[in-house]
Amino acid sequence: MNIAAGVADETPMRVLIVDDQPIIAEAVRRMLLPHPNIQLIACIKGSEALAKVAEVNPDVILQDLVMPDADGLELVSAYRRDPALARIPLIVLSVKEEPSIKADAFARGANDYLVKLPNPVELIARIQYHARASRAQKERDEAFNALRAELDSAAHYVQSLIPEPIEGRVRTRWAFVPSASLGGDSFGYHWLDENRMAIYLLDVCGHGVGPALLSVSVMNAMQVNALGGADLGDPGAVLSALNEMFPMSKHNGMFFTMWYGVADLSRRELKYSSGGHPPALLYTPGGTDKELGGNEDISGPMIGAFSGAPYGTATTALLPGAQLFVYSDGIHEIMQEDGTCWALEAFLANVSEEVRKGDGSVERLIARSRLIGKRTDFEDDVSLLEVTFE
Amino acid sequence: MNIAAGVADETPMRVLIVDDQPIIAEAVRRMLLPHPNIQLIACIKGSEALAKVAEVNPDVILQDLVMPDADGLELVSAYRRDPALARIPLIVLSVKEEPSIKADAFARGANDYLVKLPNPVELIARIQYHARASRAQKERDEAFNALRAELDSAAHYVQSLIPEPIEGRVRTRWAFVPSASLGGDSFGYHWLDENRMAIYLLDVCGHGVGPALLSVSVMNAMQVNALGGADLGDPGAVLSALNEMFPMSKHNGMFFTMWYGVADLSRRELKYSSGGHPPALLYTPGGTDKELGGNEDISGPMIGAFSGAPYGTATTALLPGAQLFVYSDGIHEIMQEDGTCWALEAFLANVSEEVRKGDGSVERLIARSRLIGKRTDFEDDVSLLEVTFE
Numbered sequence: 001m002n003i004a005a006g007v008a009d010e011t012p013m014r015v016l017i018v019d020d021q022p023i024i025a026e027a028v029r030r031m032l033l034p035h036p037n038i039q040l041i042a043c044i045k046g047s048e049a050l051a052k053v054a055e056v057n058p059d060v061i062l063q064d065l066v067m068p069d070a071d072g073l074e075l076v077s078a079y080r081r082d083p084a085l086a087r088i089p090l091i092v093l094s095v096k097e098e099p100s101i102k103a104d105a106f107a108r109g110a111n112d113y114l115v116k117l118p119n120p121v122e123l124i125a126r127i128q129y130h131a132r133a134s135r136a137q138k139e140r141d142e143a144f145n146a147l148r149a150e151l152d153s154a155a156h157y158v159q160s161l162i163p164e165p166i167e168g169r170v171r172t173r174w175a176f177v178p179s180a181s182l183g184g185d186s187f188g189y190h191w192l193d194e195n196r197m198a199i200y201l202l203d204v205c206g207h208g209v210g211p212a213l214l215s216v217s218v219m220n221a222m223q224v225n226a227l228g229g230a231d232l233g234d235p236g237a238v239l240s241a242l243n244e245m246f247p248m249s250k251h252n253g254m255f256f257t258m259w260y261g262v263a264d265l266s267r268r269e270l271k272y273s274s275g276g277h278p279p280a281l282l283y284t285p286g287g288t289d290k291e292l293g294g295n296e297d298i299s300g301p302m303i304g305a306f307s308g309a310p311y312g313t314a315t316t317a318l319l320p321g322a323q324l325f326v327y328s329d330g331i332h333e334i335m336q337e338d339g340t341c342w343a344l345e346a347f348l349a350n351v352s353e354e355v356r357k358g359d360g361s362v363e364r365l366i367a368r369s370r371l372i373g374k375r376t377d378f379e380d381d382v383s384l385l386e387v388t389f390e
Numbered sequence: 391m392n393i394a395a396g397v398a399d400e401t402p403m404r405v406l407i408v409d410d411q412p413i414i415a416e417a418v419r420r421m422l423l424p425h426p427n428i429q430l431i432a433c434i435k436g437s438e439a440l441a442k443v444a445e446v447n448p449d450v451i452l453q454d455l456v457m458p459d460a461d462g463l464e465l466v467s468a469y470r471r472d473p474a475l476a477r478i479p480l481i482v483l484s485v486k487e488e489p490s491i492k493a494d495a496f497a498r499g500a501n502d503y504l505v506k507l508p509n510p511v512e513l514i515a516r517i518q519y520h521a522r523a524s525r526a527q528k529e530r531d532e533a534f535n536a537l538r539a540e541l542d543s544a545a546h547y548v549q550s551l552i553p554e555p556i557e558g559r560v561r562t563r564w565a566f567v568p569s570a571s572l573g574g575d576s577f578g579y580h581w582l583d584e585n586r587m588a589i590y591l592l593d594v595c596g597h598g599v600g601p602a603l604l605s606v607s608v609m610n611a612m613q614v615n616a617l618g619g620a621d622l623g624d625p626g627a628v629l630s631a632l633n634e635m636f637p638m639s640k641h642n643g644m645f646f647t648m649w650y651g652v653a654d655l656s657r658r659e660l661k662y663s664s665g666g667h668p669p670a671l672l673y674t675p676g677g678t679d680k681e682l683g684g685n686e687d688i689s690g691p692m693i694g695a696f697s698g699a700p701y702g703t704a705t706t707a708l709l710p711g712a713q714l715f716v717y718s719d720g721i722h723e724i725m726q727e728d729g730t731c732w733a734l735e736a737f738l739a740n741v742s743e744e745v746r747k748g749d750g751s752v753e754r755l756i757a758r759s760r761l762i763g764k765r766t767d768f769e770d771d772v773s774l775l776e777v778t779f780e
Contacts, residue, residue, distance in 0.1 A: 210547050224611075
């Protein structure tokens with residue numbers, strides 16, 4: 001039987017009968033006698049049923065409906081309210097035949113309903129059926145939960161690689177919303193020396209565990225400055241080095257887009273380069289808005305796709321109070337209710353508007369994107385990094 | 391109701407009734423009339439039932455037992471044999487009341503058994519109960535399968551980072567058996583120049599996705615020679631560099647053990663170092679067996695645990711025909727049937743014995759370890775690398 005796959009028949013099944021009449025439990029016990037692999041435990045007090053179920057953790061509950069000290073239907077609801085007991089198969093064993101009571105029992109979460117005394121062959125068939133289905137279910141759930149816990153722990157590691165927001169001469173704010181437990185987005189920033197800060201964001205194609213493995217590798221390489229001697233102050237050289245270090249042919253066909261910039265606070269300039277990444281945005285108080293990277297000549301293709309692809313370096317002024325936004329395309333490639341994709345232009349207009357409002361623009365932009373997509377999660381990983389310069 | 395969590399009530403439920411008497415389908419149709427969210431589809435030919443179920447993919451099947459052109463119980467078995475139909479809830483709707491037939495129906499995989507004509511309230515309660523339970527189950531299964539597929543794809547990436555076995559002046563053979571989809575073990579080898587080959591194996595604490603993220607990062611750093619300028623020909627320097635690059639405080643508390651060696655075919659020598667790793671084994675034809683690393687003075691602690699820990703370099707002769715074995719502790723830390731752990735010494739004796747037998751020792755050693763543990767999988771990741779020098 002398909003559903004019983006993997007369940008060893010020799011494991012004894014424990015059945016707990018909750019019925020105030022000992023004679024019923026005794027009758028059921030006799031029915032089960034030919035099946036030594038089914039153990040019957042009786043509870044004759046309705047008021048003790050919840051505690052007994054928790055103690056015995058049976059494979060199946062046989063539940064009477066009318067008892068002097070408890071309402072059987074209420075007990076069904078009570079088991080179902082308790083997360084630890086909610087999934088134990090429950091067969092109502094009742095003298096009542098009214099369909100409305102049966103319907104009520106099912107609505108409260110009973111798995112089956114038998115009129116007592118049931119035929120032994122049928123009782124045993126139903127006990128075995130429910131116990132096996134529940135055990136198979138439990139196995140699947142445990143495997144699933146183990147996977148989830150593993151992914152959550154890995155996600156914690158990925159997040160721990162993103163530096164905390166910083167204050168001071170350079171101030172950062174960011175949001176990171178992976179679409180799965182693990183995302184293909186990563187970003188970071190660190191001082192190269194007293195005056196120069198490297199700022200980068202990358203987005204591996206796809207999302208999930210595979211892209212996360214590559215994303216974390218690139219992140220770790222960035223954080224330990226292990227780029228094979230490339231000048232970390234030259235964005236084009238950094239992207240060229242990464243393009244040769246991580247060819248897609250050696251990385252399961254995965255490539256990534258990346259924006260890399262170096263802010264120099266003493267020279268008041270920002271150098272940057274881009275590999276297939278949407279443009280970063282630079283806002284200068286009272287000044288102009290600029291898109292950095294994107295379709296500029298210095299931009300190259302996505303990293304890892306074409307060996308020898310050129311990545312150049314551009315330089316722009318970094319005036320006091322300037323704000324830089326770097327993001328992954330998950331924040332604007334959102335399906336709208338009418339089935340069309342939200343345009344990058346609309347997102348850029350939003351950033352522009354939110355930046356003028358002052359603090360909290362990262363949170364407001366994430367909230368706006370969620371509103372557009374009419375959902376709290378995103379289809380792709382979403383990263384948004386805001387850097388404000390003194 | 392707990393089990394129905396996440397199932398929208400408004401999604402119509404499709405019920406397929408397989409019964410040769412149109413009057414029964416008509417009676418059931420009338421019972422369901424007050425419930426517009428339940429759609430009834432009738433199939434009056436038993437011989438067409440399998441195709442119809444596959445076509446309709448109903449939420450619930452109502453199955454008659456006695457039909458002129460098919461045996462209803464055989465049909466139940468037939469649905470259950472078909473992987474695409476096996477999990478569709480099935481309620482037998484029969485005039486037969488015999489308990490042995492009920493038991494047979496359950497044994498074949500029926501989910502429920504009602505005598506016709508059933509009471510409408512009870513029929514509807516059971517249809518809703520089974521449809522909701524099945525939909526909730528399907529959702530969980532889909533989520534689980536998506537996770538599995540993701541992990542399998544990531545595992546494929548991890549395996550693709552391990553170089554293929556090579557022939558020539560240096561010949562490699564290896565086995566890699568992760569305990570979960572993704573393991574914390576990694577290993578590799580590559581030529582540093584014409585005469586020198588780097589050979590390494592690392593084992594991140596734990597196993598699963600988190601350790602795989604770190605393991606792949608280290609692997610990628612090794613393969614692109616991105617160790618911040620460390621001399622790759624000096625094993626102690628390589629492990630020292632990795633120890634500073636991957637401190638456990640920055641990597642979710644994860645550390646790893648590692649063995650790193652550099653074979654120089656022109657000088658006929660092998661340099662090596664170890665960070666908390668079990669000793670590699672060197673066999674020389676007709677000569678002595680040597681344990682390399684392990685408790686030697688040049689060995690340091692596991693990598694990432696103590697900043698500034700010293701890792702030295704030892705040198706040993708590499709005579710023609712010499713064979714090197716590097717492995718992770720998963721291959722010998724095996725629980726035996728008596729509950730004790732298999733000793734490293736026993737494993738080392740095994741290697742010694744298998745090496746003398748010639749080709750295929752990697753496969754034979756894995757088979758022996760499986761035999762000791764009396765299982766085909768391993769509790770921890772298992773890696774075994776054999777390198778033979780001309």
